[in-house]
Amino acid sequence: MISGDNKKNIKILFIEDSEDDFELILNKLRKEGYTGKNTRVQNSEELIEALQEEWDLIISDNQLPRLNAQAALKITRNRDLHVPFIIVSGTIEDGDAVNAMREGANDYIIKNNLARFIPAIERELKEAENRKNRYKAEKALAKRQKEYKLLAENIHDLVCLHNPFGTYLWVSPSAKKITGYNYEELVDSAPENLLLSHEKGLLEERIWSVFREQSTIQSIRLDYKLRRKEGIIIYLETIAQPIYENKELKQILTTSRDITEQKLAYDLLIESESQYQSVVESIAEGVILYDEKGIIINYNKSASLILGLYDEVNKFTNLEEHFQLIKPDRTPFPTEQLPHKITLKTGKPCSNVVIGLPKESNILWLSFNSSLYLQPNGKTGVVISISDVTKQRVYEERVTAVAQELTTLIDTANAPIFGLDWYGKINEWNQVASKITGYSKEEIMGKTLIDEFILDGYKVAVTNLLKSAFRGKSVTNYELPIYTRTGKVVTILFNATPRRNINNDIIGLLGVGQDITELIDYRERLEHKVAERTKELKEALNKEKELVALKSKFVSMASHEFRTPLSTINFAANYLLKYSEKLTPQDSQQKLNKVMEQVRHMTYLLDDVLLIGKSEAGTIKVNPDVLNIQEFFLKMKEEVTNSTQNTHEIVVSLGLEKNMTVIDEKLLRNIVINLLTNAVKFSPGKKKVLLDVIYKSGLLTIKVKDWGIGIDDEDKSKIFEAFHRSNQAHAIQGTGLGLSIVKKAVDMQNGNIEVESELNEGTMIKVEIPVDEK
Amino acid sequence: MKNRILIIDDTIPLLEEITDILKMEEYEVETANDAYEGMRKVATTLPDLIITDVLMPEINGFQFIEKIRSLDKHKHIPIIVLSAQASKENIDKAKEVKADLYLKKPCSADELIYSIESLLNKSS
Incomplete structure (x- = not known):
């Protein structure tokens, strides 16, 4: 405000009730060259209003009717501390002057001693300016100090002042937060105390001593570890600056920042980066990176090993140019279906795409997995992982083949x-x-x-x-x-x-x-068959038994039936020898005839036995031939009548549709002779035997009836067995073969035989034989 | 005086042969075809010796011998059994019914003659 040329252009406020005094002082000032605005106030209201403005000088009368200098001074100082306030008074006591000076007046001048007035004004104006400037500077300083304090108190970084040996002179409140120690604990102590034991001396070596020894160093930056009060270790990044005063190192300012999180994150990043690197390099899977155009930009060691690329990275921009890729079914692998192409095109990952790589005589089977990744240039590329599945593939093929075989096996x-x-x-x-x-x-x-x-x-x-x-x-x-x-x-x-x-x-x-439906049927059939066989076996066994019995019967029969004619022959022979001298040739001839007759008898007997034997063995064949049955039956009557010594009359009754037929004569003879002979033999003492023959409609029916001893019920079932002789027949000579021969002969011709008999009443045997007339 | 011999057998040719031989040996011979006839001949002709078969219709030789041995008048007559069957049972049976001799068919003429002579000598 008051500067150089305008030193005397000053605004003056007069507190004066006397017009004369005012003019007097003003004139004095004008005379001295002071120009500028001036205003006169006479009471406190006017004063307060005037003080709205800023004044360079206030001149006040000591005693006004409504205001005295003391009150005016009080009002003024409330508004403006620095404006020079000079009291001018006609009458003034020393006490008043002292009080006024105490209250803040700058000077006290007596009206009649105005000579001192101008120098006082000059002095006070200058003082006021000095005061004003000092005040301004102080105020600015205070403001700055306040700002610094705020700054220091509120920054997160730790701000410290150290002496040239590092000892804390001042620490910002953030110390508590960062180090865990408060101001009082840190000030006057050495920062080295907070370092880890093996790093103590680091700050002295890297900061304090450097500043002490080299004045050209402007700042030092240092990262180090610090142990907080509770023991946790943190990373600090400290920037230190020297503070010189008169070219002498006075203090060192440090600002430190807790970089633990960044440090850890960085360490982690470094670690994971190196781990990732080592993983990628050491995994057995091959990894190939493609850029956004589908060109190989990098691959790992395993990839080069698997593919045999070695160090020829520059030569390989794609696989398909160097290999004849094939599908699992051995057909060529379409280039457009390669996993990295699909993934680039669709943005979707492919997994387990099996691709064959023919290598010399073998095929290398590889499993491809592809997925997108972000390249450092911000574009998406494709990362492919490859694993060698040749062994798996071979194994799989084998397993598949085995499974297929098993499936087929089960299915078929x-x-x-x-x-x-x-x-x-x-x-x-x-x-x-x-x-x-x-x-x-x-x-x-x-x-x-x-x-x-x-x-x-x-x-x-x-x-x-x-x-x-x-x-x-x-x-x-x-x-x-x-x-x-x-x-x-x-x-x-x-x-x-x-x-x-x-x-x-x-x-x-x-x-x-x-x-086992068939098996069950078969089993049932088998059981049936077994039963049948068992039955047959039983029958065979019975037959065997019968045969044994037959043999013994034959033996006993032979002993009687053969010995008797043999006896006859023997006696006849003895006779011829013994009495030959007495015998006429006629006698001898007669004896020899008898011998021959007995031989004939025995021959018949043997024939019968042989016939049975043959028929048992099944060696007899039926030989039908043309036969005149009328003549045949009459001849039979004659023969049997003679052989049984005419003991019975054989009454023959023939009812023949025709005389000629076709039949086995021998078999028919066996039937008729035996039936008739039996009828005669087993009806001793009776006179007649009936032979009734009917031939009609291809059936020959022969009935032989006697009135003899008959057959009891027990024997009826056995009479057809060879050598069986009924209870009644024991006393009658016979081979026991007759009816057995009849039965065989009838059976061989598919005929039928029936027996009706009553003990002691007689027997009727009926034989039916079907005749093939053609 | 000639001895009289009765032969019983249902086989006529054999009867005839034995008859011829015994006649040559100067015996009087009677024959029968079965046991009934034999019984009648014993009673009517009083034979000095009987030759009988075993297996005959209706009454067999053993039954016939038992009958003879039960009759006081005839029980002493020597009896020869001439049988085709020579089982032990039959021989035992013959002994049981007190037949004097058991001859097995076929036997020789000499054997038969000797047996007859010895039995007749013993009884006379």
Whole structure:
């Protein structure tokens, strides 16, 4: 405000009630060259209003009617501390002057001593300016100090003042937050105390001594670790600056920042980066990076090993140019389907794409996985991971082949095979199962075995069987009737074993059956056959027994039936020898005739035995030939009559449709001779025997009747057995072969024989023989 | 005086042969075809010796011998059994019914003649 040229242009406020005094002082000032605005106030109201403005000088009368200098001074100083306030008074006591000076007046001048007035004004104006300037400077300083304090108190960084040896002179309040120590604890102590034990001396070495020794260093930056009060270690980044005073190092200012988090993050980054690097380099999987255009930009060691790229990174911008890539089915792999291309195109990852790489004679099978990644240039590339699956592939192929074989084996096995899951639902169904049941695999899969196939009566039993199979117990050879598609019941011999997964957990069961419907039929047929055979065997055995009995019968028969004629022959021979001298040739001839007759008799006997033997052995053949049956039966009558010494009259009755027929004469003769001879033999003392023959409609019926001893019921069933002789016949000579021969002869000609007999009443035997008349 | 011999057998040719031989040996011979006839001949002709078969219709030789041995008048007559069957049972049976001799068919003429002579000498 008051400057150089305008030193005397000053604003003066007069507090004066006397016009004369005012003019007097003003004139004095004008005279001295003071110009400028001036105003006169006479009371406190006017004074307060005037003080709205700023004044360079206030001149006040000591005593005004409504205001005295003391009050005016008080009002003024309330508003303006520095304006010079000079009291001018006509009468003034020393006490008043002292009080006024004490109150803040700058001078006290007596009106009649105005000579001192001007120098006082000059002095006070100058003083006031000095005061004003000082005040301003102080105020600015205070403001700055306040600002600094605020700054220091509020910054997060730690701000410290150190002496040239590092000792804390001042620390910002953030010290508490950063170090855990408060102001009092830090000031006058050395920062080295906060360092880790093995780093103590670091600050002295790197900061304090440097500043002390080299004045050209402007600042030092240092990262170091610091142990907080509670023991936690933090990283600090400190910037230190020297403070010189008169070229002498006075203080050192440090600002420190807690960089623990950044440091840790950085360390972590470094660590993970190096880990990532080492992982990528050391993993067995090959990794290839493609850029956004699908060109190889980098790959790891494994990739070069797998692909055989070695260090030729620059030569390989893509794989497809260097290898004939093929698909698992050995067809060429379409370039546009390569995983990195697909991923680049669609943005979607590909996984487990198997690609073959023909290498010399082998094929290298690789599994490709691709996914997008962000390149440092901000564009998306593709990262491919490759693993060598050749061994897996070979193994898989083998396993697949084995599995295929097994599947085929199951499917084509010649037994019904089916699988059930935990819920009893069918999940396996082979061809034979389809064939037997009539249900195809497609329509049966997922259906429940029990509901579909099992007969009601077996459902509970089969449910229990399956339960026990699910508990790990095998079911063997269970005969199970099931329904087929057509509703037919088929019997299956059922075996079930639990089906386990690789961890040996039961995941279902596998049933193997066997269609034993035929087997059962076969078994039944077999049983039947066995029964038949047993019967046949029994019969054979009986026959054998009979044969043995037959033999013994033959022996006893022979002893009688042969010995008797032999005796006759023997006696006749003896006779011829003994009495030859006495015998006429006629006598001798007669004896020899008798011998020959006995020989003939024995021959018949032997023939009968042989006939039976042959017929038993089945060596007799039927030889039908034309025969005149009328003549035949009459001849038979004659023969039997003679051979039985005419003891009975054989009464013949013939009812023949025609005389000629076709029949085996020998067999017919055996029948008729034996029947007639028996009839005569077993009716001793009777006179007649009847022979009744009817030939009609191809059937020859022969009836022989006697009135003899008859046959009891016990013997009727046995009379046709060879050498059997009825109870009644024992006393009558015979071979026991007659009826047996008759029976054989009838059977051989498909004929029929019936016996009617009453003990002691007589016997009638009827024989029917069918004749083939053609 | 000639001894009289009765032969019983249902086989006529054999009867004839034995008859011829015994006649040559100067015996009087009677024959029968069965046991009934034999009984009648014993009663009517009083033979000095009887030759009988075993297996005959209605009454067999053993039954016939038992009958003879039960008759006081005839029980002493020597009896020869001439049988085709030579089982032990038959021989025992013959002894049981007190036949004097058991001859097995076929036997020689000499054997038969000697047996007859010795039995007749013993009884006379």
